[in-house]
Amino acid sequence: MLDAPNNIPDVVIKRLPIYSRALVQILATRQRTVSSNELAMATGSTAAQIRRDLSYFGGFGKQGKGYDVERLLAAIREILNLNEQWPVVLIGAGSLGQAVARYGGFAEQGFVVRRVFDHNVDRIGMRINDLVVQDVREMAELVRQEGILVAILAVPAGAAQKVADDLAKAGVKAILNYAPSTIQVPDDVRVHDIDPVAALQSLTYYLTPSEAQARGVSHRVS
Amino acid sequence: MLDAPNNIPDVVIKRLPIYSRALVQILATRQRTVSSNELAMATGSTAAQIRRDLSYFGGFGKQGKGYDVERLLAAIREILNLNEQWPVVLIGAGSLGQAVARYGGFAEQGFVVRRVFDHNVDRIGMRINDLVVQDVREMAELVRQEGILVAILAVPAGAAQKVADDLAKAGVKAILNYAPSTIQVPDDVRVHDIDPVAALQSLTYYLTPSEAQARGVSHRVS
DNA sequence: ACGTGTGAAGTCTTTCACAGCG
């Protein structure tokens, strides 16, 4: 068990998976050692930030050398508890839910979708890979029984709050929320929102409508 | 055209779509006016933050009353350029790309997927709704010709950088990146990354592996 | 009395810059 201080900023924790991703890639090139500068390049961050972030957890680097790729990756994986297998419940078996259930990327990283629930009678009983969609009314009991802590919410906006309440009551502590609405949860539950439309809507702020007119092969440098 | 100062923090811009979402919901209840406090409740923010955020764009509120829901929504939509229709290119017609292409939520908000490209010969020519998957080699020219500024990247990690380079050269200024890798772009291009696995990986930091053992209906309040 | 808009204060995060180790 790591004896890290319990005061690490959330922003830092959010960046660790990005570092992890980059380290896996670097490891694949057989490179043994990586400097904060190289990692910064690979992650779109800065060398100072990477050194500061890693220093929260202790000295992983060697002066003049950098960080041992394999060792750093192992450390980050331990910090993030990625050596566990995390069983996950998925709520919502609409097109998004189905895409999530079929996507191999979660299981590959230890997030195994164990159960899928839906409210809609037409979807209950449906098979997705080796899972059968169950009635959402059975959710609370099964989640509690199986000690599942992680949920992926893929229901329409209108249903999200009620499901989130039920999940929290059933003991879930981490929710990946695909519903385009804000959900209220107790303090000991963490939510990460994914809203691609909202993301695009904030990107268009930086686009001037007039830019849309700038057609053709014009090479004006703004 | 709004004469807002050009110094508005990115975090603020990221929150505007959330306010917009909440306002649409409130508008549906026929409520005419909303206070910073109510909006805070609805968005999981705080009243002070909402007042501060909105104050960057001028005084939308009335003392003692709050904000006119309809007027505030219209203002935010104008700030974010949401009254435009934004044609979008989608790169990657794998399962994620297909899900994106079929998802109605983008078009509903003015982001119309105009073209889909893929590298894989097996996918080129495939129909998705009313679109036909085209060869990615035709992408640059078509994007430029049609003045498309917004792209959704749904290719494997290994292909993302090359595609991003081509998109930037073709004039794209906003990229929604679903590829689980960091992409490097020129300063005048904005990227928003969506990586659900990375999101889960940062959530599990807050979960103690021992918690997974806490099964049954135990009501310990930790 | 209610609720906005905003200086000022407080907190959090990033960046600088360098001592010190390998």
Place this chain on the structure above:
DNA sequence: CGCTGTGAAAGACTTCACACGT
């Protein structure tokens, strides 16, 4: 000599708290 780890400074963002308009 190269590169980490980290005080200290700078900068960004949030929150407080209240004057003021309605």
